[in-house]
Amino acid sequence: MTVPLTLLGLLEREPSHGYDLKRDYDTFFGRGKPLPYGQVYSTLSRLARDGKVVVSDVEPGAGPDRKRYVITDRGATEVEHWLTEPVEPEPHLQTVLFAKVVLALMLGRPAEEYLDTQRAAHLRRMRELTEVKRAGGLVDVMLADHGLYHLEADLRWIEMAGARLDALRKAVRR
Amino acid sequence: MTVTIEARDVTFSFGETQALRGASLAVEAGEIVAVMGPSGSGKSTLLHCLAGILVPDSGEVRFGDVRLDTLGEAERSALRRDRFGFVFQFGQLVPELTAAENVALPLLLGGVRRGPALRSARAWFERLGLGGLEHRRSGELSGGQAQRVALARGLVARPQVLFADEPTGALDSLTGEEVMDLLVDTAREQGTTVVLVTHEPRVAAYADREVVVRDGRVNAPAGVGS
Ligand SMILES: Nc1ncnc2c1ncn2[C@@H]1O[C@H](COP(=O)(O)OP(=O)(O)OP(=O)(O)O)[C@@H](O)[C@H]1O
Ligand SMILES: [Mg+2]
Numbered sequence: 001m002t003v004p005l006t007l008l009g010l011l012e013r014e015p016s017h018g019y020d021l022k023r024d025y026d027t028f029f030g031r032g033k034p035l036p037y038g039q040v041y042s043t044l045s046r047l048a049r050d051g052k053v054v055v056s057d058v059e060p061g062a063g064p065d066r067k068r069y070v071i072t073d074r075g076a077t078e079v080e081h082w083l084t085e086p087v088e089p090e091p092h093l094q095t096v097l098f099a100k101v102v103l104a105l106m107l108g109r110p111a112e113e114y115l116d117t118q119r120a121a122h123l124r125r126m127r128e129l130t131e132v133k134r135a136g137g138l139v140d141v142m143l144a145d146h147g148l149y150h151l152e153a154d155l156r157w158i159e160m161a162g163a164r165l166d167a168l169r170k171a172v173r174r
Numbered sequence: 175m176t177v178t179i180e181a182r183d184v185t186f187s188f189g190e191t192q193a194l195r196g197a198s199l200a201v202e203a204g205e206i207v208a209v210m211g212p213s214g215s216g217k218s219t220l221l222h223c224l225a226g227i228l229v230p231d232s233g234e235v236r237f238g239d240v241r242l243d244t245l246g247e248a249e250r251s252a253l254r255r256d257r258f259g260f261v262f263q264f265g266q267l268v269p270e271l272t273a274a275e276n277v278a279l280p281l282l283l284g285g286v287r288r289g290p291a292l293r294s295a296r297a298w299f300e301r302l303g304l305g306g307l308e309h310r311r312s313g314e315l316s317g318g319q320a321q322r323v324a325l326a327r328g329l330v331a332r333p334q335v336l337f338a339d340e341p342t343g344a345l346d347s348l349t350g351e352e353v354m355d356l357l358v359d360t361a362r363e364q365g366t367t368v369v370l371v372t373h374e375p376r377v378a379a380y381a382d383r384e385v386v387v388r389d390g391r392v393n394a395p396a397g398v399g400s
Contacts (some may be wrong), residue, residue: 116386116393126379135353148376155375163212 011071178203184233193219195390206368208378213388217371226250261335263340274308280331298326317347324393339371
């Protein structure tokens with residue numbers, strides 16, 4: 001979902017070739033998950049089909065990597081809209097945690113142990129992200145922080161759930 | 175790896191309140207361990223027992239080959255001075271002393287003469303981003319500056335073990351991170367073992383591993399050998 005809009009946004013800076021877009025995407029947004037070339041070009045051709053970009057400067061007989069892409073007014077409007085629209089708050093992970101805790105309690109399984117395991121897994125990930133931060137530049141720091149604050153929010157919930165497990169057990173068991 | 179500091183089945187009561195009920199924790203040399211857990215679970219009491227500030231009612235505390243729990247107060251106090259460093263939540267600098275004198279304090283107490291002690295202390299200020307503040311008294315420092323001074327005081331004598339109890343508890347996130355970066359960098363460089371009490375996950379994430387204290391006992395995380 002965010003790949004087409006992110007590429008469009010990068011194009012708003014200046015007309016670019018596919019490989020420039022891929023390089024900038026990987027540098028700022030890919031972070032350990034580089035965008036395959038195939039996806040770059042298929043995304044760009046869909047954006048062209050929808051009139052959000054146009055191709056300029058095609059060299060004769062050139063392959064897709066020789067095309068330069070230029071954003072259209074329509075593409076720019078879409079980027080502007082996307083950048084001002086709030087993201088739907090979606091605490092997915094929390095919902096999974098919640099479902100697991102409640103089901104464990106309903107089924108008489110050890111929910112405490114699950115919470116301990118989940119806490120350990122969260123902290124392990126937080127340690128990795130902290131390493132990324134300590135080794136990296138400001139872009140890494142900001143990206144890792146986003147992950148760290150989300151994981152921390154889950155952990156706070158895990159502590160609350162742990163403290164209220166007995167009461168919750170009573171509330172969900174028939 | 176050799177175990178530096180260890181509590182085995184330690185119990186401790188404050189009058190009627192049983193703060194530790196069989197707490198065990200072994201920390202290896204050079205390791206940074208976060209001690210987490212709810213308020214009142216016994217984290218600070220465990221830290222004080224490990225550091226020889228409190229003597230357990232039962233159980234053992236070992237520092238290398240030394241049994242801390244059977245040592246007398248004078249010997250424990252000498253050990254704390256010579257081998258351990260401390261940082262607490264509110265810095266606890268001595269208000270009558272300058273920042274540099276505060277940092278030099280463990281060296282002065284350890285018998286280093288004033289000139290060399292202050293020279294070692296001053297060397298810390300640039301690295302802490304506190305250059306120029308050597309002569310301020312603690313009342314003239316911000317919370318974050320005072321906490322960095324307290325950290326330098328905890329580390330200046332190159333302790334074998336640093337005991338830190340909520341060292342970032344009074345700081346905002348960014349200042350807290352600066353203090354933690356400094357703590358971890360210095361501990362790694364000096365090979366200092368660190369026991370770090372914190373209830374903040376982002377602070378615990380600086381450690382090599384975490385343990386959770388609950389009702390006066392220590393739980394190692396599931397799936398990890400303790
Ligand atoms: N000096 C004291 N006198 C009496 N009771 C005490 C004393 N210090 C601690 N306690 C009690 O011992 C228990 C453990 O306290 P401790 O300070 O070790 O908890 P903690 O895990 O460090 O909590 P916090 O996260 O709030 O600092 C608590 O019930 C506390 O009330
Ligand atoms: Mg405490």
